[in-house]
Amino acid sequence: MQEISDDGLTLQVHRRLRADLLNGRIAPGSKLKVQAIGAAYGAGASPVREALSSLAAEGLVQRIEGRGFRAAPATVGEFDELVRARCWLEEVVLRESLSAGDAAWEEALVVAQWRLRRLDRGDAAWEAAHAAFHRALLAACPSSTLRDMAETLRERAERYRALARPAAYPGRDVGAEHHAIAETALARHVPRAIMLLKEHYERTADFLRTALAAR
């Protein structure tokens, strides 16, 4: 009999809540009632509360002393701050990744880019492939701490993308941008790769910003 990832109610609830928060199924700022969540996921107060505590420490949830938890708000201001932090952080992570990347890293990056290229946005698998591509780009940075931080920021950014759900990015060839980034990274043109990556983020941010404001 196969065990289906049965590692404690707390972790299960944590995972599901996190997923629901990240892909926008739970609206920012909405109240997270312990009982309701418990009922939905078939758990009592304790596991739910623990899961919420973790998520609060991760910044996806706010704990308001004496009045429970709510989904972290999503404002244009916070989004701007997020994008800025991401650009500055990934600047050094990418630099170090390029400086340490070996042949295996190169190959993994090429594969990730290839997988991403053959998918179409809107395709269910695209999100995952996109995340994998950006992860592969930074994967060779020797500091797992910094890689994890970059990953955290990427997740938060994806939450905004899910919330904005822009029908498309008009007048933009995202595939080409990814291609250029990968090529430049493989050629180890450090400053240029950093610049392209930042522009990539800024450009996405511009679209999301308007999409968010227009909600």
Added chain:
Amino acid sequence: MQEISDDGLTLQVHRRLRADLLNGRIAPGSKLKVQAIGAAYGAGASPVREALSSLAAEGLVQRIEGRGFRAAPATVGEFDELVRARCWLEEVVLRESLSAGDAAWEEALVVAQWRLRRLDRGDAAWEAAHAAFHRALLAACPSSTLRDMAETLRERAERYRALARPAAYPGRDVGAEHHAIAETALARHVPRAIMLLKEHYERTADFLRTALAAR
């Protein structure tokens, strides 16, 4: 009647545990039994468990599915990784702080350095003043996210300092290092300030590394 920071048992336990972990009163890797902690702090299982969940998300505690929590281990390897991450992260945070710092920032930095200078290491207030100095240095970086990340890393590093408790830093004038950093920062010599800060960290790391290994 004055209310003494009475915001929920969970938060109280969280604060106390965090403090005990950071200053080494709780040894790395030691088991954190819910009941024992609850008894010590006068709380039941739920608040303790929530506090531990938060701390686990912050990385100060490990949750091992099915067998409770333990204090995060402290190894020389992780310490090296920590120092490296800190150098790379603060490189950009300091750069941006220098580029955005205004007159108020300068004055706050001067004050922080002054306060630090008049204290002696070993003085109870030194730790706090030292933390304040480094915080002041980075305070003008516009990204609160990155500042918070730097703060997190600083806390972890202080845990190692507390664990190693080197009697002194022989043949080293820490005060002079701080002075040089402040002066260079105020003069906006960006690359030089970054270099000095990194050297400052590396040098401390060297002492701690030997102190840790010799435990």
Added chain:
DNA sequence: AAGCAGCATTTTATCGATAGAATAGGTCCC
């Protein structure tokens, strides 16, 4: 002396219950 089966003791994870705080209505007075 190493290994191990089985029993006793701890500990974890989780539930259900409950006191007290917060919220949402509804009412009455100016």
Added chain:
DNA sequence: GGGACCTATTCTATCGATAAAATGCTGCTT
């Protein structure tokens, strides 16, 4: 009509109890 006030209901925070799992012993066997 707009508050101020009171009340019913809803939630939160926290406790105590408990089943299941893990750990630690003990003594038997080879």
